[in-house]
Amino acid sequence: AGSLEQLQCSSTWTEANRLNIFEETVDLAENVRQLPVKQLKKVPAGQVAMNIDQQRRLTLIAMREEKTRHFQWQKPWYVINPESSKYATYWQFVTFAAMTFVAFVTPIQVGLFPIRLDSLLILSLCVDGIFLADMGLQFFTMYPKRSSRGIIWEDRLTRITRHYLKTWFFLDFTTLVPFDLISLASGADSLKEFKGIKVVRVLRLLKLMRIFRTSKLIHKLEVALSIPYQQMALIRFLLILVLVCHWMACLWAMTLNWADSYYPKWIDGIAEIDGTFGINTYESEIRIYIAAFYFCSYTMTSVGYGDIGPQNIFERITCTIIVLVAGLCWAYILGEVGAIVTDMNAEKQSFRKMMNGLNKMMQEQGLPHELRRRLRSFFLSNKHQAQFARDQKLLRGMSPQLQAEVSITLNWQWLVKVPFFREFIKIMDIKEMSGINTDPYRACIADVAHHMDASAYAQQEMFGESQVLYILSKGIATLNSRVALVGSVWGEDFVLADRDLIRRTSAFALTYLEVLCLSRD
Numbered sequence: 280a281g282s283l284e285q286l287q288c289s290s291t292w293t294e295a296n297r298l299n300i301f302e303e304t305v306d307l308a309e310n311v312r313q314l315p316v317k318q319l320k321k322v323p324a325g326q327v328a329m330n331i332d333q334q335r336r337l338t339l340i341a342m343r344e345e346k347t348r349h350f351q352w353q354k355p356w357y358v359i360n361p362e363s364s365k366y367a368t369y370w371q372f373v374t375f376a377a378m379t380f381v382a383f384v385t386p387i388q389v390g391l392f393p394i395r396l397d398s399l400l401i402l403s404l405c406v407d408g409i410f411l412a413d414m415g416l417q418f419f420t421m422y423p424k425r426s427s428r429g430i431i432w433e434d435r436l437t438r439i440t441r442h443y444l445k446t447w448f449f450l451d452f453t454t455l456v457p458f459d460l461i462s463l464a465s466g467a468d469s470l471k472e473f474k475g476i477k478v479v480r481v482l483r484l485l486k487l488m489r490i491f492r493t494s495k496l497i498h499k500l501e502v503a504l505s506i507p508y509q510q511m512a513l514i515r516f517l518l519i520l521v522l523v524c525h526w527m528a529c530l531w532a533m534t535l536n537w538a539d540s541y542y543p544k545w546i547d548g549i550a551e552i553d554g555t556f557g558i559n560t561y562e563s564e565i566r567i568y569i570a571a572f573y574f575c576s577y578t579m580t581s582v583g584y585g586d587i588g589p590q591n592i593f594e595r596i597t598c599t600i601i602v603l604v605a606g607l608c609w610a611y612i613l614g615e616v617g618a619i620v621t622d623m624n625a626e627k628q629s630f631r632k633m634m635n636g637l638n639k640m641m642q643e644q645g646l647p648h649e650l651r652r653r654l655r656s657f658f659l660s661n662k663h664q665a666q667f668a669r670d671q672k673l674l675r676g677m678s679p680q681l682q683a684e685v686s687i688t689l690n691w692q693w694l695v696k697v698p699f700f701r702e703f704i705k706i707m708d709i710k711e712m713s714g715i716n717t718d719p720y721r722a723c724i725a726d727v728a729h730h731m732d733a734s735a736y737a738q739q740e741m742f743g744e745s746q747v748l749y750i751l752s753k754g755i756a757t758l759n760s761r762v763a764l765v766g767s768v769w770g771e772d773f774v775l776a777d778r779d780l781i782r783r784t785s786a787f788a789l790t791y792l793e794v795l796c797l798s799r800d
Contacts, residue, residue, distance in 0.1 A: 354434040359420045362432065370416070377409045382522060390529035390571075391564040394459050407455055414451045417443045509623045516612050516619075523608050524579055527601050528571040534594045535567070543590035546570060579605035626665070634658060657737040660791040667733045674729075683725030690728040693750045693795055696768050700727070727797065736792040743785045746773045746799040754792035758784055773799045 354360065361367040380402075388403065418440050421432040433439060535544055549570050550560035560566050574587040578601060589595040621628075637658060641651045670689070674682055687694075694700045707720040733752075736742055743749075751767045758769055769784045786792075 354421070355436070357419055358434050358436065358439070359416065360432065360434075361420060367420070370413070373409060374413050377406045380406050383525065386526050386529035387564075387568065390531075390533040391568060394463065396463060400459060404457070404460075407457065410451065411455055414448070414455065417447070417451070509619050512619050513616065516616055520579070520608070520612055523605070524572060524575045527575040527579070527605065528568060530597060531575055531601060532567050532571040534597050537593040538591045545574075545587055545590050545594055547590065548587070575601060575605070578602060579609050581606075581609065630662065630665070653737055653739075657735070657791065661735050682729060683722065686728035686731075687721070687725050690731055690795070693731075693752065693766075694724065694728060696750055696766050697748065697771060698768075699771065700724075731795050731797050734794050734796050736786075736788045736794070738788055738790055740788045740792075741785060742788075743770075743783075745770075745778050745781050745783065746775075748773045748797040749786070750795040750797075752793050752795055754788065754790045756789055756792055757787045762789075773797070 359367055388399065392399065420439065421434050422439065422442055423430050424433050535546060538544060546560060546567060553560045570587065577584055589598040637654060641654065674685060677685065695704065707717050711717045748770045751763055751765055753765060756763045772781050775781055
């Protein structure tokens, strides 16, 4: 400890020649992580050799000083870190597009189209190639795991392989089995006729949950974009509704292939009507899909026109499953959408409730009409104060550093209105351009901005306290017979301890006013 203090206090401890470094790996726990550590290569004359603990303490000091340097875990070059690799992010978008294809196209292949070599089958095989490449990359992709130190990323290849084999490998491998190609290559009519085997390919849909659960794609989008969560939730539920109807429509269309040709089917009535116009509905996959989607959509929304219904045992079983699933999905979506819409209007409802309480209070107390008018005008104009209170609540939930940065950003336009704050900021900028550390200056500005409070005053109201700085942010006022507009500042002498030295300023609100206040206390 003595040598560490001596080194820190020595004249050689400067910003320019502070460190002459090389990298050394330190085993943190279980020989799992390799952390690059900055170590002093030269020890000044007269200094005693530092032990490992002292070197690590100096390492932390160096890391704090060099804020722009990035320290990363060392890992083998062939191991992929999905958190830091931009190519991994691009690949997640590619696999997400492939998953979207599987979610919408594969059910149509399963339910409507026969097994044949066409452009759709070739496109499906290309998507299979993407999933095959993704399955190979999973053996080299790090995964998060919990430990006593929190969430860490496993980079040992044997652990990654074992984890993947235990979790998603079987599902990935099963969904990549090319049943269509096997059927076409073997020429087995029995396999072609057994279309239920294609249902195994629908298991790829389960990987959609894997994309949203384990990947950081959505998190990265939330960080990069300002996503309105309530509107996004409504769009998400709409997509869920359409997707579930799509899956059920493909399942309902699939029932046409389950029963023998001499059994009645749900499409017979529609085919009979279309036949009068010379249309062969049985040979049109598009017409079958539209009729199936029509049936499933009014079944899910509980409309139930009744013009389409099951005609054999297979269709009755399938229809029962569709009704149960559709009822659960519809109830869930209605509940969630109702909660979202209620939350979207929560602020308006709270304001209406407050205004109703105000009107009731004024009526019960028998307040004069003019006073009632002024009160209503004040509360209707005071909506911004509620927003300021919400912002302050969010601010208190941030870390101290973020609180400082946000406070400066929100109040910067008002701080520069104050002369001595403006000069203080200029001095800070000059020192920063000269390479001098300005963190204490910024901390002072952040503390001042954080302690600024907002107040509102009704029209024809007088106010003004000593040792308080005022900045007019909205409205028009008079200050000792002079007019003050937005951006006007008074009470700059609030820093004086002797109240006798402070110039008294009385403010009179010509309109509704909002001011920022900074008390000497």
